[in-house]
């Protein structure tokens with residue numbers, strides 16, 4: 001019998017998608033999200049065909065296309081802005097979907113959570129999981145929305161047939177069920193800015209090399225883009241907002257073409273974000289008894305292939321599929337992990353490989369090296385074109 005009641009911890013891509021699929025099938029779903037609203041989601045996100053295919057299954061594709069920015073071509077530029085290649089981006093979701101859609105993260109989060117509520121999930125913002133045990137006993141509390149989040153109510157407890165830990169990179173559910181894996185830094189950090197769209201930017205263009213390992217941008221709507229610069233990981237925690245803005249502007253000054261306009265539009269320190277690249281894949285089962293992991297809680301990759309959220313969405317599809325069609329929860333959760341671990345692991349491995357080539361300045365095969373970036377991308381696209 002499918003679980004009658006499910007607690008989903010976390011309202012990101014993995015949690016919201018899982019809630020939609022289970023609630024739509026008639027399961028009573030409580031989704032708790034510690035953040036008070038989605039506005040803290042910041043920046044933009046690149047969503048490839050395999051993510052769009054899941055959005056179609058979830059019933060949010062039309063809204064995603066209406067609010068995002070779709071494109072089918074990827075460009076490569078030199079640091080001075082010269083276009084050196086333009087090629088069709090792989091349509092991993094099928095020919096009837098765009099290759100890529102960029103959109104503001106907050107909009108993606110809003111669309112998914114609204115859909116979850118519309119199909120019957122009980123979505124509770126500013127509500128945090130305080131503790132969980134493998135038998136599904138969970139303790140929840142209301143939190144004060146201001147950072148750092150503080151509990152403002154006594155915890156209430158309930159036992160669920162299934163608890164889905166979709167609580168992100170530093171998952172508390174993961175540690176609560178005794179899985180020791182934690183994300184490992186990769187040695188790279190990324191500056192991101194979310195700003196207005198120069199008219200000339202109608203797709204992603206990437207520059208490998210120059211003052212940063214990667215300089216790139218992605219349109220996220222008619223009026224917005226996000227742009228990013230990848231550098232050696234540095235401790236940026238002590239910088240004020242203005243210092244962060246100045247540091248990213250200095251790095252951006254090494255790039256020409258559309259970067260000149262992007263840099264002029266980089267004026268709001270609150271729109272600049274810095275974070276490190278990490279990676280991990282939970283080895284062995286992704287569940288203990290009635291508690292299972294999904295999304296970044298189970299695996300994370302550097303965004304060199306822009307696949308983290310797409311893999312989180314695929315987790316949700318497979319988890320819901322297995323849970324809804326099996327009479328036995330243990331076998332369903334085992335089957336979910338067996339289907340997802342190799343594929344998510346391959347995507348993490350390929351994303352990490354790309355980062356390692358960049359860190360080592362590894363030349364391409366035609367220059368005597370091993371960095372076959374087009375080959376790796378083609379292999380990844382072929383994998384992602386198959387349904388999970």
Ligand SMILES: Cc1cc2nc3c(=O)[nH]c(=O)nc-3n(C[C@H](O)[C@H](O)[C@H](O)COP(=O)(O)OP(=O)(O)OC[C@H]3O[C@@H](n4cnc5c(N)ncnc54)[C@H](O)[C@@H]3O)c2cc1C
Nearest residue numbers: 010012013014034046128129167168295296303308309310
């Ligand atoms: C720099 C960078 C760029 C990226 N770019 C892309 C990209 O372009 N495309 C792409 O596909 N992926 C990208 N990713 C990866 C992507 O952001 C993640 O893989 C994706 O957001 C994971 O979704 P999730 O739902 O698993 O976790 P999250 O989105 O992290 O959601 C987890 C949620 O759980 C909540 N939570 C945590 N603890 C609790 C608790 N105790 N109680 C209640 N709620 C809790 C958090 O508040 C959070 O909202 C990027 C990642 C990084 C770091």
